[in-house]
Amino acid sequence: MTIFSLTEAELRQRRSMKWCTFDADVVPLWVAEMDTAVLPEVRRSLDEALDRGDTGYPYGTDYADAYRASAAARWGLELTPGQVQRGGDVMNAVLCVLEATTKPGDGIVITSPVYPPFWQVTSGYRRHTVPVALTPAGRLDLEALASAFADPEVTAFLLCSPHNPTGTVHTVDELTAVAELCAEHGVQLVVDEIHAWLVDPGTEFVPTLSVPAAQRAAVVTSAGKSWNLAAFKAGLYIVGTEAGGLLRTLPPLAAGSTGHLGAIAHTAALRHGQDWVDQVCVEIAENKRLLADLLHALVPGARYQPQPGTYLAWVDCTALDLDDPCRHFLDVGRVAFSPGRNFSPDHGQWVRINLAASPSMITQAVERMAASLRRP
Ligand SMILES: Cc1ncc(COP(=O)(O)O)c(C=O)c1O
Numbered sequence: 001m002t003i004f005s006l007t008e009a010e011l012r013q014r015r016s017m018k019w020c021t022f023d024a025d026v027v028p029l030w031v032a033e034m035d036t037a038v039l040p041e042v043r044r045s046l047d048e049a050l051d052r053g054d055t056g057y058p059y060g061t062d063y064a065d066a067y068r069a070s071a072a073a074r075w076g077l078e079l080t081p082g083q084v085q086r087g088g089d090v091m092n093a094v095l096c097v098l099e100a101t102t103k104p105g106d107g108i109v110i111t112s113p114v115y116p117p118f119w120q121v122t123s124g125y126r127r128h129t130v131p132v133a134l135t136p137a138g139r140l141d142l143e144a145l146a147s148a149f150a151d152p153e154v155t156a157f158l159l160c161s162p163h164n165p166t167g168t169v170h171t172v173d174e175l176t177a178v179a180e181l182c183a184e185h186g187v188q189l190v191v192d193e194i195h196a197w198l199v200d201p202g203t204e205f206v207p208t209l210s211v212p213a214a215q216r217a218a219v220v221t222s223a224g225k226s227w228n229l230a231a232f233k234a235g236l237y238i239v240g241t242e243a244g245g246l247l248r249t250l251p252p253l254a255a256g257s258t259g260h261l262g263a264i265a266h267t268a269a270l271r272h273g274q275d276w277v278d279q280v281c282v283e284i285a286e287n288k289r290l291l292a293d294l295l296h297a298l299v300p301g302a303r304y305q306p307q308p309g310t311y312l313a314w315v316d317c318t319a320l321d322l323d324d325p326c327r328h329f330l331d332v333g334r335v336a337f338s339p340g341r342n343f344s345p346d347h348g349q350w351v352r353i354n355l356a357a358s359p360s361m362i363t364q365a366v367e368r369m370a371a372s373l374r375r376p
Pocket residue numbers: 032089090091092115160164192194195222224225230234235
């Protein structure tokens with residue numbers, strides 16, 4: 001089974017953001033959509049729902065139960081039914097947790113560079129963003145986090161695990177240290193684990209709630225990234241054993257905004273898609289090696305150090321000496337990446353490349369990068 005095998009002609013029929021934002025001659029390796037067909041069991045579950053005319057409101061705990069079963073089987077993480085509750089999409093769930101655990105005027109720490117909506121959700125709702133840079137190797141800077149947490153205005157830390165865009169997979173020691181720092185300073189730890197299933201073979205993803213020190217944390221997640229289900233809005237809140245009361249303090253609509261078909265699709269993915277996502281991880285790891293080799297051979301000025309998490313590659317183009325690498329590659333090379341400046345004001349010379357694509361698409365993209373640099 002090869003998952004990233006859809007043809008370009010098939011993909012260009014899509015009506016989603018990835019395929020429609022740019023002209024048809026642009027190779028799109030930007031927004032985090034995957035070039036995969038729908039998992040057959042997801043399609044079957046949706047077909048059956050539509051055959052029943054089952055397009056009402058969601059009911060029950062199937063989605064939460066499917067997550068608990070996946071977490072137990074994959075990571076040995078045992079959760080009680082009371083620890084998991086469904087919600088709207090992941091960013092909506094993040095917003096609800098921050099609304100419940102912080103107040104207007106508070107500061108919320110994020111680790112920069114990070115997924116752009118983290119900046120929006122921490123600044124757009126009468127809170128303010130407190131960015132703390134990752135280390136140059138993309139790891140959590142515990143000293144810098146400690147000094148940010150020491151500010152009494154800081155009441156929450158929104159962490160991305162695994163980290164988008166760098167692909168960093170946080171270790172048990174790092175998560176323990178972060179959780180201890182949060183406890184010491186009375187800071188609410190909120191962790192977005194939407195990329196949890198997407199780690200290279202041989203790398204261990206550490207769920208936050210498997211860390212004893214992190215039992216006051218709130219985690220938000222969904223099957224949306226790993227099974228390419230962004231079209232189906234449905235997320236989950238998961239709380240540690242010492243954060244049980246948190247679910248009761250969420251805004252009233254927090255649990256009411258799950259789409260019924262979303263919950264059905266995500267449930268089917270979690271129940272039936274574990275082998276499928278394993279194969280995705282194998283192919284993504286190969287794509288990371290392919291990208292590294294191609295850049296080394298064709299665009300040696302672009303620096304890329306593959307990391308084991310996510311299907312995203314974070315590439316430093318500083319040495320290419322371009323005003324705006326992302327714009328240059330789009331305008332001259334006709335290949336679309338995500339601009340680094342969207343992830344951090346200090347990363348205008350970086351681009352994020354989406355590797356959830358076929359090897360031939362990735363090859364074409366790097367060849368276009370190289371060709372764009374040869375032009376006068
Ligand atoms: C870290 C992270 N969180 C959340 C999302 C979006 O999730 P949702 O569509 O469920 O809000 C993404 C999408 O790329 C993401 O990378």
